[in-house]
Every structure is written in C-alpha cells, then in structure tokens.
Amino acid sequence: MTAPTPLNYFKTAPDSLCVRNSAESDMPAIQGIYAHHVLTGLASFEETPPDTAELGQRRAVILRLGLPYLSAEIDGRVVGYSYASPYRPRPAYRHTIENSVYIAEGFAGRGIGKALLRELVARCETGPWRQMLAIIGDSGNAGSIGLHHSLDFRLIGTLRAVGFKHGRWLDTVLMQRELGAGGSRPPMPQA
Ligand SMILES: CC(C)(COP(=O)(O)OP(=O)(O)OC[C@H]1O[C@@H](n2cnc3c(N)ncnc32)[C@H](O)[C@@H]1OP(=O)(O)O)[C@@H](O)C(=O)NCCC(=O)NCCS
Numbered sequence: 243m244t245a246p247t248p249l250n251y252f253k254t255a256p257d258s259l260c261v262r263n264s265a266e267s268d269m270p271a272i273q274g275i276y277a278h279h280v281l282t283g284l285a286s287f288e289e290t291p292p293d294t295a296e297l298g299q300r301r302a303v304i305l306r307l308g309l310p311y312l313s314a315e316i317d318g319r320v321v322g323y324s325y326a327s328p329y330r331p332r333p334a335y336r337h338t339i340e341n342s343v344y345i346a347e348g349f350a351g352r353g354i355g356k357a358l359l360r361e362l363v364a365r366c367e368t369g370p371w372r373q374m375l376a377i378i379g380d381s382g383n384a385g386s387i388g389l390h391h392s393l394d395f396r397l398i399g400t401l402r403a404v405g406f407k408h409g410r411w412l413d414t415v416l417m418q419r420e421l422g423a424g425g426s427r428p429p430m431p432q433a
Pocket residue numbers: 279283285341342343344345346349350351352353354355356357376377378379383384385386387388389390392
C-alpha cells in the first residue's frame with residue numbers, strides 16, 4: 243500500500259487524532275519536531291537542537307514533578323507534543339507553571355495544538371497549580387498568540403528585544419490563564 247498523500251492524511255486527522263501521555267519511545271519523534279522549530283523558527287530561544295537523550299532527561303524532570311507531558315498521535319505518528327514546566331525555581335512561584343506546545347512541520351492549523359493545550363490545562367487544573375503562563379517567542383508568532391487566545395489566555399504584555407536569533411532582535415509575548423480557583427483562594431496546604 244502506498245503512503246497517503248498529505249491531503250488524504252489530513253482528511254483523516256480529526257477522527258484519528260489522539261492526545262495521550264507521552265512515552266519514552268516518542269522522544270525521537272519529539273526531538274525531530276523540536277529540532278525543526280529550533281533551527282527554522284523563533285518560538286524557541288534555543289539555537290542548537292538538543293538530542294533525544296537530553297530531551298528525555300528534561301521530560302523525566304517534568305514527570306518527577308507530577309507535571310503532564312503529552313503527545314498527539316495520528317495513525318501511529320507523533321505529530322505534536324505539549325508539556326508544563328515550573329515558571330521559576332524559587333519556592334513562592336510553586337503554583338505557577340509555563341506551557342510549551344510544538345506541532346510537526348506540515349500539521350499546523352489543524353486543531354492539534356488546541357487539543358494538546360486544552361488537555362494540558364485540564365490536567366494541570368487537577369493539581370496544585372493556579373496560574374499558567376505562555377512565554378511566546380517572537381511578537382509575530384500569530385499561531386501561538388492565536389492558540390492561547392482561543393483557550394482564554396489573556397495578553398499581559400511584551401518584553402521588547404530580549405532575544406537575538408537568526409540575525410534579529412526578538413520580543414517575548416506574555417500570556418496568562420488562571421487554573422481552577424486561580425488567585426481567588428489560598429492554595430491547599432501542603433501535606
Ligand atoms: C503555535 C502552534 C503550537 C499552534 O498549533 P496549531 O495546531 O497550529 O493550532 P490550532 O490549529 O490548534 O489552532 C488553535 C487556535 O489558534 C488559532 N491559530 C492557529 N494558527 C493561527 C495563526 N497563524 N494566526 C492566527 N490564529 C491562529 C486558530 O484559529 C485556533 O483558534 P480557534 O479554535 O478559535 O479557531 C503551532 O503552530 C506550532 O507548533 N508553531 C511553532 C512552534 C510554536 O510557536 N510553539 C508555541 C511555543 S509558545
């Protein structure tokens with residue numbers, strides 16, 4: 243059987259899209275997705291793609307903290323991923339997390355990012371976290387800004403020219419969404 247053309251493949255995507263917990267065996271695909279965006283895009287301020295082992299170690303740290311790391315799969319292929327990570331290390335920030343979402347080349351604009359981020363928010367709302375931040379590389383990143391708007395993240399502001407990549411200065415756009423009770427009630431006491 244010949245491989246489906248991209249068009250045929252997308253026609254089946256909405257039905258066959260599955261967002262699930264990532265597995266260690268997803269990491270080579272995830273490395274490929276991220277490496278593409280590191281090398282060609284401005285969303286990540288990394289300039290050299292980390293290898294699969296390094297990304298596996300980063301994932302292990304996230305899972306040890308009880309945070310979700312999700313994969314999106316279509317017909318057995320990993321086509322995107324999302325995860326939550328601590329915002330800043332000092333302890334008073336412990337109820338605030340940051341999200342990351344990356345979609346494979348050729349699969350953007352099909353609802354995969356929204357499915358991944360919606361599930362990530364839902365998972366994080368079951369934990370002790372009360373605020374989720376998006377720290378978006380490049381103020382021209384309409385895809386990421388649109389994605390976060392579509393899931394009720396508010397625009398907080400823009401840090402101007404804080405990065406320099408691919409020969410130009412880059413802004414970061416901050417967006418924020420409450421999780422659960424947000425800041426309306428104190429957090430649950432720690433066990
Ligand atoms: C940003 C990214 C994750 C979005 O994922 P996606 O699968 O393309 O987005 P979706 O198709 O799920 O779209 C989600 C929402 O964003 C909006 N959106 C997507 N691309 C958009 C664009 N280029 N301009 C404006 N809005 C856009 C959609 O309209 C949709 O909103 P709706 O449901 O209200 O119609 C993806 O394009 C990507 O991997 N980009 C490169 C890496 C990156 O920027 N990651 C984010 C790091 S903060």
